[in-house]
Amino acid sequence: MPTTTQFDGVIAIDGPSGSGKSSVSRRLATELGAACLDTGAMYRAVTLAVMRSGVSLSDTATIMKVIEGTRFEFGTNPADRYTRIDDVLVDADIRGPEVTGQVSAVSAVPEVRKYLITAQREIIAAAEHGIVVEGRDIGEVVAPDADLKIYLTADPAERARRRSSQDGSDLAATAADIKRRDTADAKTTRPHDAAPGAVVVDTTHLDLDQVLTALHELIAHGGTA
Numbered sequence: 001m002p003t004t005t006q007f008d009g010v011i012a013i014d015g016p017s018g019s020g021k022s023s024v025s026r027r028l029a030t031e032l033g034a035a036c037l038d039t040g041a042m043y044r045a046v047t048l049a050v051m052r053s054g055v056s057l058s059d060t061a062t063i064m065k066v067i068e069g070t071r072f073e074f075g076t077n078p079a080d081r082y083t084r085i086d087d088v089l090v091d092a093d094i095r096g097p098e099v100t101g102q103v104s105a106v107s108a109v110p111e112v113r114k115y116l117i118t119a120q121r122e123i124i125a126a127a128e129h130g131i132v133v134e135g136r137d138i139g140e141v142v143a144p145d146a147d148l149k150i151y152l153t154a155d156p157a158e159r160a161r162r163r164s165s166q167d168g169s170d171l172a173a174t175a176a177d178i179k180r181r182d183t184a185d186a187k188t189t190r191p192h193d194a195a196p197g198a199v200v201v202d203t204t205h206l207d208l209d210q211v212l213t214a215l216h217e218l219i220a221h222g223g224t225a
């Protein structure tokens, strides 16, 4: 079992789709007694709200009216992470194929990013006992002064294998979807590159316990390998 390390700062975890950001962030936050923020869930939630509204993705002004008129809530307790839209839990809906197919396009709208980055910084500032924040642009854009920046990655084939064994999806279709999303996300963020100052953790040959052990060692040594 990884050792528990005292930490009450900000940890940024970025990486491509399926690299293990959510699983690792939730466990790390639990072991540190910190909060955790899934920024991908935020992009997914606004995507769902926009899709439900029927607004065209090219109509930025109306998209923003929909988003600003919607109540979003994001739970940051790692034991009880949730996403609500207008008081209704939407965790299953935001991870379904329809939202996954549209989220890169909505995330590419600059006004949407500005809105969510402001919200993310507010949540980070309000965290009282440290926070682990996961996404694609945390170490570079959202929290460039994070105390520790991690770039979590794994071979695309291994990422597809993990995702497909998690949800029972067809391996080839999952690999194609991961590739499509990495390519689409690369137009907006840099899922293939570590942020300046980030430590690269390649998990291709590491299980979750080994990843957690590596992260606790990094925290204990001030972010150096």
Ligand SMILES: Nc1ncnc2c1ncn2[C@@H]1O[C@H](COP(=O)(O)OP(=O)(O)OP(=O)(O)O)[C@@H](O)[C@H]1O
Residues within 6 Å of the ligand: 015, 016, 017, 018, 019, 020, 021, 022, 023, 024, 040, 162, 163, 165, 166, 203, 206, 207, 208, 211
């Ligand atoms: N080191 C690991 N070894 C084995 N399986 C892992 C490892 N890390 C994550 N997994 C598994 O891989 C799958 C994808 O992980 P996870 O959802 O945490 O990735 P993610 O980077 O948050 O993905 P996305 O960006 O698509 O939300 C999960 O089933 C998770 O349990």
Ligand SMILES: Nc1ccn([C@H]2C[C@H](O)[C@@H](COP(=O)(O)O)O2)c(=O)n1
Residues within 6 Å of the ligand: 017, 039, 040, 041, 043, 044, 103, 104, 107, 134, 135, 136, 137, 138, 181, 185, 188, 189
């Ligand atoms: N900081 C972030 C987080 C996520 N996104 C976009 C790109 C992803 O395809 C999508 C969903 O994220 P996931 O739940 O798969 O981690 O949201 C982003 O642009 N910036």
